[in-house]
Amino acid sequence: MYVSDLALTDFRSYPEALLSLDPGITAFVGPNGQGKTNLVEAIGYLSTFSSHRVASDAALVRHGAARAIIQARVVREERPSVLELELVSGKANRARLNRAPLPRARELLGMLRTVVFAPEDLSLVKGDPDGRRRFADELLVLLSPKLAGVRSDYERVVRQRNALLKSAGGARRGGGSADLRTLDVWDEKAAAAGAQLIAARVGMLRSLRPHVQTAYERVSSGQSEAEVTYRASVQQAMSDDGGPDGGEEPLTNPDLVEAQLLEAMSKLRPKEIERGVSLVGPHRDDLELRLGGLPAKGYASHGESWSLALALRLASYELLKSDDWQADGEPVLILDDVFAELDNRRRNRLAEVVTGAQQVLITSAVAEDVPEELDGARVDVMGSAVTRVR
């Protein structure tokens, strides 16, 4: 698939921007701070409803404006659709598809698939579990859009459950008694949605794993082996008393996971009430990354960490292209400022992989940083002037 047209209104630095794009390679070139990343960030946002740069949407709306609009014409197997998203900070997004409003914005998810490579990816390896969970969930939703609903239900349930745990803790400390029956109901809801999410993540990870291994071998010249494992907080909670954690297999069965979550919640209830937060479930899980048997975080060198981050993105691209998940539509590749960060070897490897893609959007402050084999169209970006050069 590819994006043939992009229109922005009050997005980031752009009051208005209109841009036509071709399949193949396009490089956005211009000095720092001129709005190159802003353009590709808009396309990425339309695909996952999240930015690769910021956690909150507030910064996406142009300073002083009330809302931002991203509109793109996406061509998938020769069939065009027009996707539109309106962002109002602090409120839910509103979406339209071919000009018709959608009852829920998340119905737009899955219509445009992107894989974004950016300097921020280093935090997949070096940063907190939160970034890795987001990585897993965004990929999962691209592969299986209906899981967006499960994910947002789960997040809502955890928020409400936490509020209830907090008030139960307050009641206990004040000498009263907590409303445990209501809490039971929320345990059940959290376990049901949480189990679906965990089973789906682990299933996805199983398909992704071989791609991560090959991609890492390719970018690192096979010095060591990359491993990625799912760390489930529910298994950790249950094995605290010395039992085995059961391995990955049971995690692919939602019924089993649901039962384990309920058991763990009842075991942890006093602690959860005391702390006022939910201590088990997919929101506390992690993807553990290892290189040559050692945890990548804390052990891997800077270059190794970069290779692994790159491998995770390349693997996502391969998985989205493969039909393991009845995935249709090759994703658009977005390479935001990555070439300047990579050494020659990794630069060439990445260039090799992306030359075959249907559409590749590259940003770079200097044209010379883009490898020669990625020669294609060029768009000069200067403030809000976006001009196609060739």
Ligand SMILES: Nc1ncnc2c1ncn2[C@@H]1O[C@H](COP(=O)(O)OP(=O)(O)OP(=O)(O)O)[C@@H](O)[C@H]1O
């Ligand atoms: N919400 C906003 N409202 C107005 N301007 C914004 C907003 N968010 C970002 N900007 C402006 O956009 C510019 C940054 O744009 P962008 O990150 O796309 O630059 P770039 O061309 O990718 O630069 P670099 O080469 O340094 O990566 C900055 O000048 C910033 O002030």
Ligand SMILES: [Mg+2]
């Ligand atoms: Mg940039």
